Amino acid sequence: MADWIISRLNIHHDRSAFDCGKTVLNEWLKERAGQFDRRDLSRTFVATDPGGSIVRGYYAISSHRVVHDALPRTEAKGLPRLDVPVVLIGRLAVDLSVQGKGLGALLLIDALRRALLISNEIGVRAVEVDAIDGDALSFYEKYGFRSLLDDPGHLFLPIHEIRKLGL
């Protein structure tokens, strides 16, 4: 697996040629990621080659909540009937040129580590992900994410399970 540098998106990163095969994720990185950061709506972290500036992969992360009724019964057990605070990985994508080399997994692990750190400071019950389609869904399911009841494309993994992974 190549070495990658993961850092917060800044103006020196070159996003112009990014293509993960999903137009909506390409356009979001190029046109919206900067705006979302400036407005404190999400943070985007990008992977580059060491010493390079070309973006090969990214994820976007923000705080979110899951409505109580969307929790599967086993997950809702013992919780008050309140919405639960989560960290949302809203988008995660890898450039077609480097897909299948472990970068998607590395970005996901980096995002989960970040969520764990945040969970030491504020209450975070789980990490939620938005899967754009069936392929994305199976990628997340491979790592233990389970669908919420409101939409199978919304998946989550409890933070206590992530803590046990020893990331």
Ligand SMILES: CC(C)(COP(=O)(O)OP(=O)(O)OC[C@H]1O[C@@H](n2cnc3c(N)ncnc32)[C@H](O)[C@@H]1OP(=O)(O)O)[C@@H](O)C(=O)NCCC(=O)NCCS
């Ligand atoms: C999904 C995506 C992020 C995976 O990135 P990647 O760098 O190709 O994945 P990796 O090489 O890190 O693969 C890690 C593991 O996930 C598996 N995997 C990759 N894509 C998968 C998929 N669609 N379904 C199931 N498993 C998948 C790999 O086989 C690998 O398994 P292994 O560790 O047992 O060998 C990438 O294909 C992508 O950007 N797709 C387009 C955008 C997208 O769908 N994003 C998802 C969130 S919206």
